[in-house]
Amino acid sequence: MREIFENYPLGCAAAATHDIWSDGDIAVTSDAARLLYGSNAKTAAAWCALGARSDGRSGDFRFWVRVFKHLSREGAATSSV
Numbered sequence: 001m002r003e004i005f006e007n008y009p010l011g012c013a014a015a016a017t018h019d020i021w022s023d024g025d026i027a028v029t030s031d032a033a034r035l036l037y038g039s040n041a042k043t044a045a046a047w048c049a050l051g052a053r054s055d056g057r058s059g060d061f062r063f064w065v066r067v068f069k070h071l072s073r074e075g076a077a078t079s080s081v
Helices: 026-055 058-079
Strands: none
16 A cells, blocks of 8 residues: 555655544544534444554544544533533
């Protein structure tokens, strides 16, 4: 997989890692997941984390776990109101 990124410029994050999402914005991704999946957004984030973990993309795994936690905190905040 790394050979795919050999022609990317040195400053490109994709050239340094095979992770796709690892430097994404947690809040923006959480909002997008909520808009796309509604009440299943946490489940979708969990599946993304599992997929990244099984593919060996540790940075993406950590990213999706943070998205999952962000969605969990948001859910807890709205359910207590």
